[in-house]
Amino acid sequence: MAYFELENISFSYDESAEGGETKKVIDGVSLEIEKGSFVCVLGHNGSGKSTLAKILNLVLTPTSGRLVIGGKEVSGPEISEDEIFDIRRRIGMVFQNPDNQLVTTIVEEDVAFGPENLGVDPEEIRQRVDSALQTVGMSEYAKHSTHQLSGGQKQRVAIAGVLAMQPECIIFDESTAMLDPIGRRDIMSTIEYLNREREITVIHITHNMDEAVRADRIIVINDGKIYLDGTAKEVFSSVEKLRRVGLDVPQVTDLFYDLSPYLDLPSGVIDIEEGAAVLADRLKNGKA
Amino acid sequence: MLKDITMGQFFPGESLLHKMNPSLKIIATVLYIVAVFLCKSAAAFAFIFTITVLIIIVSGVPAKVILRSVRPLIFILVFTTVYNVFFTKGDTLLFSLGFVRVYREGVFNAVLIAVRILCLLVGSSVVLTYTTSPIMLTDGLETLLKPLTWIGVDVHTFAMMMSIALRFIPTLIEETDKIISAQKARGADFESGNLIRRARALIPILVPLFASSIRHAVDLATAMECRCYRGGRGRTKMTTLRPDAADWIVLLFFALLIPAAILLNVYVPFFSI
Numbered sequence: 382m383a384y385f386e387l388e389n390i391s392f393s394y395d396e397s398a399e400g401g402e403t404k405k406v407i408d409g410v411s412l413e414i415e416k417g418s419f420v421c422v423l424g425h426n427g428s429g430k431s432t433l434a435k436i437l438n439l440v441l442t443p444t445s446g447r448l449v450i451g452g453k454e455v456s457g458p459e460i461s462e463d464e465i466f467d468i469r470r471r472i473g474m475v476f477q478n479p480d481n482q483l484v485t486t487i488v489e490e491d492v493a494f495g496p497e498n499l500g501v502d503p504e505e506i507r508q509r510v511d512s513a514l515q516t517v518g519m520s521e522y523a524k525h526s527t528h529q530l531s532g533g534q535k536q537r538v539a540i541a542g543v544l545a546m547q548p549e550c551i552i553f554d555e556s557t558a559m560l561d562p563i564g565r566r567d568i569m570s571t572i573e574y575l576n577r578e579r580e581i582t583v584i585h586i587t588h589n590m591d592e593a594v595r596a597d598r599i600i601v602i603n604d605g606k607i608y609l610d611g612t613a614k615e616v617f618s619s620v621e622k623l624r625r626v627g628l629d630v631p632q633v634t635d636l637f638y639d640l641s642p643y644l645d646l647p648s649g650v651i652d653i654e655e656g657a658a659v660l661a662d663r664l665k666n667g668k669a
Numbered sequence: 670m671l672k673d674i675t676m677g678q679f680f681p682g683e684s685l686l687h688k689m690n691p692s693l694k695i696i697a698t699v700l701y702i703v704a705v706f707l708c709k710s711a712a713a714f715a716f717i718f719t720i721t722v723l724i725i726i727v728s729g730v731p732a733k734v735i736l737r738s739v740r741p742l743i744f745i746l747v748f749t750t751v752y753n754v755f756f757t758k759g760d761t762l763l764f765s766l767g768f769v770r771v772y773r774e775g776v777f778n779a780v781l782i783a784v785r786i787l788c789l790l791v792g793s794s795v796v797l798t799y800t801t802s803p804i805m806l807t808d809g810l811e812t813l814l815k816p817l818t819w820i821g822v823d824v825h826t827f828a829m830m831m832s833i834a835l836r837f838i839p840t841l842i843e844e845t846d847k848i849i850s851a852q853k854a855r856g857a858d859f860e861s862g863n864l865i866r867r868a869r870a871l872i873p874i875l876v877p878l879f880a881s882s883i884r885h886a887v888d889l890a891t892a893m894e895c896r897c898y899r900g901g902r903g904r905t906k907m908t909t910l911r912p913d914a915a916d917w918i919v920l921l922f923f924a925l926l927i928p929a930a931i932l933l934n935v936y937v938p939f940f941s942i
């Protein structure tokens with residue numbers, strides 16, 4: 382069952398310039414996202430990824446189009462404030478800069494911020510905070526100050542803060558962009574755990590192609606429109622198309638693409654192991 | 670250098686002070702400050718100094734932190750000490766060098782005032798900020814200011830603003846350090862010239878700092894919206910420290926500091942200022 386159903390969604394930031402040259406940041410996007418899936422969103426800077434993410438949890442209201450979340454239409458004007466807040470609870474968001482999303486100074490107080498806003502009972506908040514911190518492996522830091530943590534640890538606290546609201550979907554908006562390779566790997570494995578074991582729908586916005594290949598599905602956005610949509614294999618087969626909108630492909634795919642005029646190689650190889658196997662096979666059979 | 674500022678920081682712990690209800694703790698701090706200001710005689714100062722040391726020990730805040738928090742005060746301490754030593758007139762001349770006359774009263778004044786400044790700043794930050802997380806602090810403030818809602822003041826928002834301001838002190842300090850280095854790398858000079866020149870040299874620090882604060886604020890506001898923040902309405906708290914017997918006893922202890930200081934002033938009046 383589709384969790385998100387977008388039908389011809391458009392959005393522009395300045396509504397004042399009605400009728401005239403309003404730049405549509407999101408321009409007629411239609412798509413469905415399955416419950417429990419792991420979707421990656423790619424696109425160059427300013428293509429509208431963050432804007433789309435904010436539409437999905439109703440921080441921004443689409444200018445036109447129909448948005449259905451969990452089987453319920455939420456884009457109409459009659460939606461109440463309580464319903465909007467319920468959507469925001471169900472669809473959590475983790476941002477790029479860890480410093481700008483931690484609201485308080487102590488780890489556990491920050492994780493409690495969401496459930497506190499929801500008016501959850503104090504004892505239950507306590508349980509949720511403890512289990513959320515456990516899930517992201519930060520239990521031992523519960524009483525630490527947030528500003529003494531590393532970037533990766535701060536992001537894990539931010540994830541715990543979202544988990545404590547018991548969401549059905551989490552959107553990661555370039556949440557790995559400011560991290561070192563270790564922090565990046567940490568967050569990626571946390572994301573995969575949440576998707577596989579907790580069955581949380583994950584939408585991961587990134588510029589990193591090696592992260593993108595781990596998703597079930599990749600959506601490429603260009604100038605507010607859907608440009609490519611498919612599995613990692615399908616999307617990365619279109620090397621030309623991706624390069625045209627200023628996007629990279631994983632290194633293996635790139636290598637295979639560059640070699641393909643000389644060797645008859647399959648396109649859309651995204652896995653290093655797989656690529657090595659194909660090349661080894663060619664060399665053994667002497668076709669090269 | 671800016672990293673030395675420990676003001677507004679919190680040191681988690683399990684002491685009596687950590688567990689105290691924040692509203693009562695704010696009142697206790699005010700009582701403590703009043704007591705320090707009421708001290709006049711050497712005996713009263715010795716008393717309040719001992720009490721302050723006791724409070725530090727009870728709080729469990731490491732001595733290293735206390736010493737570090739004193740460092741930024743050194744200038745003020747030296748200045749007031751020198752001022753008092755040389756410019757207080759008294760009866761007992763200790764020595765004179767040319768036109769400089771040092772009286773015994775001056776020396777005593779200097780010592781007592783230095784003790785007063787030290788107690789005031791170290792004591793109040795140990796009682797309050799070091800042992801209370803900013804959230805607790807603003808919770809306490811929110812409770813104490815509740816009556817103001819009657820005259821239309823939005824106390825919750827005010828308290829939330831306070832706690833976010835405290836939360837961003839370390840972030841902005843770090844950022845200031847970064848901007849200073851970046852401007853130095855571009856050849857900015859913050860150390861030479863007269864006062865006006867130096868003040869003008871601060872502009873290239875303040876402007877980017879201001880811009881980045883706004884960026885932080887916009888991002889934080891979005892993040893808070895995403896986490897369902899909508900003001901104080903219907904909000905609960907994970908930890909509410911209800912005042913218990915121990916808290917009231919601690920408060921009583923702080924309240925008793927005031928009569929104790931007054932009595933010592935009256936009955937042991939030696940070397941009063």
Ligand SMILES: Nc1ncnc2c1ncn2[C@@H]1O[C@H](COP(=O)(O)OP(=O)(O)OP(=O)(O)O)[C@@H](O)[C@H]1O
Nearest residue numbers: 394395406424425426427428429430431432433555
């Ligand atoms: N608050 C805003 N007000 C006006 N215009 C905005 C605002 N936020 C973004 N835009 C514009 O909308 C467009 C899309 O921005 P968006 O942040 O969605 O891009 P993005 O794909 O997330 O880019 P990035 O990779 O840099 O994060 C950009 O042209 C940007 O200038």
Ligand SMILES: [Mg+2]
Nearest residue numbers: 430431432554
């Ligand atoms: Mg973005």
